[in-house]
Amino acid sequence: MRIAIVGAGFAGLASAKVLRQLGHDVTVHDKAPDVGGVWSRTRRYPGLRTQNNKQTYHFSDHPMPRRFPQWLEGAQVQEYLEEYVARFGLAPFLRLGTGVEQAVPAAGGGWDVTTTGAEAGTEHYDHLVVANGIFxxxxxxxxxGVAELTAAGGRLIATSELAGLEEVRDRHVLMVGYGKSSCDVAVEVSRVAASTTVVARSLLWKVPRRIKGVLNYKYLLLTRLGEGLFPYQRLTGVERALHARGSALPDAMLGSVEKVVTAQLGLPGLGLVPDAPFASIAKASVSLATEGFYEGVAAGTIAVRRDTVVARFLEKDGLPHAELSDGSVVRADVVVCGTGFRQEVPFLPEDVQHRLLDERGNFALYRQILPVDVPDLTFAGYNSSFFSPLSAEMSAVWIASYLAGHHTVPAPETMRAVVRDRVAWMEDRTDGHSARGTNVVPFSMHNIDEVLGEVGLDVGRATKAVQWLLPVRPSSYRKVAQRLARRVARQASADSA
Incomplete structure (x- = not known):
């Protein structure tokens, strides 16, 4: 098939590599001038680093270079992806600096894709893979009051739009949000800004890179046991025993971690103990504690205004300010928002977008991949997890298997029912914060298990047993795509005979 892939981040590149292995003619479109997606130099904010250590954040068949540190900077992740492109010969299939303006279903099947930029034009493809990222x-x-803010000389931007620290030197900076990006930027900004104030509607739990300064957090959350502490949609095996009626083990384990984290980060003295229990990390992406953040709060270089929001912006004494919901007013020369992302596919026609979403606006995708009612279309990377590169890669394997007819999917009505139940559970579990049905945290391995189980290429019990106590190693899955390619080749040979 001729396959168009939208996006050159982890999901798009993995899809290109896996689909190429099965003989497809692929073209990867990305409006950025380089590969990387959120790691592109056009989107990296100061202080951007991975949440995972390098042993758990990579593709199955391409480990991170030994020269890289345990936690990588944004530029290093982008460099890693450049090396991935070179190793697997993907460069000829990339159209960088070329955005997809629209993709329209063709009358005879497939898609007519119109692009702008370096290689503008309209071409027909048999299949479309959306890998533009959930962020x-x-x-x-x-x-x-944005107009008042701007008139007074203020500026309102997202974290990804802060290109460098010179933009905030000697300025009064207001960070909106308490997620990872806000805290990362706050630390960097506080080094040069006149003041740095973080406005947090609610406090999230942050996990130190090393618990008690010794235990790498990967042994806590990046194992199957760590995942099993949170009840999945359907409990089986060991997890059923963990969450048996009356079992207090998961709560006790999470409670002990809460006590250690609270003391280690000095949260009581800073007035930054979250209201929700530590177990609430299951309702959103777990945020790694930014090094230097709590130290900055203690030193007074970072101020946190908890349990409040920006009510409005205003001009005061000819200068830009923000009035908070508690009635206080703070200087706001530069307002930087780390308030999340929208998951959008603006290049698809409205009628197609309508068929992709449920009544609450969540993406209704079978296995986080297949829209039941839109032919010749799949999604890669719409399963944000602790192991996003591996999750995206295994989605690509599912797509390749599906297109080859290597596995079959249930009847449409069955898939719709599965999707409805899944999204409803995700919405309830996260209090409506499931990133429109795309965030599978903390159930990363469950998602991978389901994807590979349906394809018939799951890893063995021995591998999974090790993953219960030790951090998941993406390299354990390095032969999955190869096994699929061999099976499809054997089937094609048998059919031709």
Whole structure:
């Protein structure tokens, strides 16, 4: 098939590599001038680093270079992806600096894809893979008084739009949000800004890279046991015993971690103990504690205004300010929003987008991949997890298997029912914060198990047993795509005979 892939991040590149292995003619489109997606130099904010250590954040068949540190900077992740492109010969199939303006279903099947930029034009493809990322467009709240802020010389941007620290040197910076990006940027900004104030509607639990300064957090959350502490949609095996009626083990384990983290980060003295229990990390992406953040709060270089939001912006004494919901007013020369992203596919026609979403606007994708009611279309990387590179890669394997007819999917009505139940559970579990049905944290390995189980290429019990106590190694899955390619080749040979 001729296959168009939208996006040159982890998901797009993995899809290109796996589909090429099965003989497809692929073209990867990305409006950025380089590969990387959120790691592109056009989107990296100061202080951007991975949440995972390098042993757990890579593709199955391409480990991180030994020269890289345990936690990688944004530029190093982008360099890693450049090396991936070179190793697997993907460069000829990339069209960088070329955005997809629209993709329209063709009358006889497939898609007519219109692009802008370096290689603008319209071409027909048999299949379309959407890999534009679930963090594609920054979501900046609709604040009152933006015009007043701008007129007074203020600036409102997203974290990904902060290109460098010179933009905030000697300025009064207001960070909106308490997620990873906000805290990362706050630390870097505080080194040069006149003041740095973080406005947090609610506090999230942050996990230190090393518990008690010794135990790498990967042994806590990046194992199957760590995942098993949170009840999955359907409990089986060991997890059923963990969460048996009356069992207090999961709560006790999480409670002990809460006590250690609270003491280690000095949260009581800083007034930054979250209201929700530590177990609430299951309701959103777990945020790694930014090094230097709590130290900055203690030193007074970072101020946190908890349990409040920006009510409006205003001009005061000719200078830009923000009035908070508690009635206080703070200087706001530069307002940086780490308030999340919108998951959008603006290049698809409205009628197609309508068929992709449920009544609450969540993506209704079977296995986080297949829209039941839109032919010749799949999604890769719409399963944000602790192991996003591996999750995206295994989605690519599912797509390749599906297109080859290597596995079959249930009847449409069955898939719709599975999707409805899944999304409803995700919405309930996260109090409506499931990133429109795309965030599978903390159930990363469950998602991979389901994807590979349906394809018939899951890893063995011995591998999974090790993963219960030791961090998941993506390299354990390095032969999955090769096994699929061999099976498809054997089937094609048998059919031709």
């Amino acid at each position: 594609c467009e920054p979501a900046i709240p609709d604040f009152e």
